[in-house]
Amino acid sequence: MTAAPVIDVEALTKRFGSKVVVDQLSIKVAKGEIYGFLGPNGSGKTTSIRMMCGLLTPDGGRGHTLGLDIVKQAAAIKREVGYMTQRFGLYEDLSIRENLDFVARIYGMDRRTQRVDAALERLGLVERQKQLAGSLSGGWKQRLALAACMLHEPRLLLLDEPTAGVDPKARRDFWDEIHKLAAEGITVLVSTHYMDEAERCHRLGYIAYGRLLANGTPAELVARSGLHTWTIEGAKAGELAAELEQHPAVELVTRFGNSLHVSGRDAPALQGALAPHQQCPDLRFSNGLPALEDVFIHLMRQSADNFR
Numbered sequence: 001m002t003a004a005p006v007i008d009v010e011a012l013t014k015r016f017g018s019k020v021v022v023d024q025l026s027i028k029v030a031k032g033e034i035y036g037f038l039g040p041n042g043s044g045k046t047t048s049i050r051m052m053c054g055l056l057t058p059d060g061g062r063g064h065t066l067g068l069d070i071v072k073q074a075a076a077i078k079r080e081v082g083y084m085t086q087r088f089g090l091y092e093d094l095s096i097r098e099n100l101d102f103v104a105r106i107y108g109m110d111r112r113t114q115r116v117d118a119a120l121e122r123l124g125l126v127e128r129q130k131q132l133a134g135s136l137s138g139g140w141k142q143r144l145a146l147a148a149c150m151l152h153e154p155r156l157l158l159l160d161e162p163t164a165g166v167d168p169k170a171r172r173d174f175w176d177e178i179h180k181l182a183a184e185g186i187t188v189l190v191s192t193h194y195m196d197e198a199e200r201c202h203r204l205g206y207i208a209y210g211r212l213l214a215n216g217t218p219a220e221l222v223a224r225s226g227l228h229t230w231t232i233e234g235a236k237a238g239e240l241a242a243e244l245e246q247h248p249a250v251e252l253v254t255r256f257g258n259s260l261h262v263s264g265r266d267a268p269a270l271q272g273a274l275a276p277h278q279q280c281p282d283l284r285f286s287n288g289l290p291a292l293e294d295v296f297i298h299l300m301r302q303s304a305d306n307f308r
């Protein structure tokens with residue numbers, strides 16, 4: 001028998017004034033899954049997360065988080081989930097250990113020392129436990145914040161842009177920790193703007209204008225986009241970008257240092273657009289699947305057109 005989803009919400013809707021900020025959002029997240037939420041700023045990711053963890057009452061829709069009703073049992077959900085917000089409060093003049101002990105005290109947790117020890121151990125903070133939080137780099141602060149929301153041993157973590165502004169190495173380490181937690185059966189819903197992080201999720205949802213526009217594994221989203229992508233490499237590849245963008249078969253051009261990604265859904269027409277340049281000796285052409293970033297930018301453009 002398959003276990004019931006840890007998050008199972010249907011048609012969640014939230015309005016602020018006359019503005020519909022989340023519109024009929026339905027998702028299911030299985031136990032031990034890392035589900036990534038992506039979408040432009042202001043698309044409704046935080047609002048959706050807050051409804052799923054009982055912090056905000058939806059205006060429409062229904063669902064369960066950890067088997068609890070998101071409207072009727074909101075208070076119980078709040079106690080059961082670990083929620084890491086974009087801006088988390090740490091006391092800079094307290095050590096790592098003191099910060100964790102303080103959080104455990106405010107929430108009146110039992111077995112305080114044991115819980116703090118377990119969180120320090122779990123997040124690799126034992127050796128730094130006496131270091132002042134104010135002296136930590138961004139990556140270690142993030143890890144401390146994660147340790148703080150693990151103290152009450154939640155089975156579900158809701159992480160709202162947990163690595164914003166953190167360097168790539170620290171983000172990678174943070175994600176290794178998230179994967180370890182997921183392997184232990186903890187479910188994680190995480191919002192991010194970083195593509196390398198999106199690729200590390202088991203499944204992804206792309207939200208724009210409050211609507212879930214795509215939902216699936218990274219490979220499924222790439223396949224369903226219907227995009228074909230040519231990579232053009234060479235020092236002068238960038239010079240073609242402006243011209244190709246004008247071609248009707250070209251739906252998306254992404255510039256990199258010495259290469260371009262040129263994407264479109266009509267493969268023969270796309271090839272026709274590139275044909276006049278393919279004899280150029282300084283350029284190398286190869287074709288294949290789009291990168292996840294191409295897929296999301298394409299989705300964002302399409303949704304902007306649809307909602308205009």
Ligand SMILES: Nc1ncnc2c1ncn2[C@@H]1O[C@H](COP(=O)(O)OP(=O)(O)OP(=O)(O)O)[C@@H](O)[C@H]1O
Nearest residue numbers: 016017021039040041042043044045046047048161
């Ligand atoms: N309490 C509130 N009152 C009024 N409007 C709000 C409130 N909270 C959010 N909004 C609006 O709802 C929309 C969605 O915001 P939300 O924070 O959910 O987006 P987001 O996708 O998390 O954005 P970001 O990536 O910038 O964090 C925005 O237009 C925001 O201004």
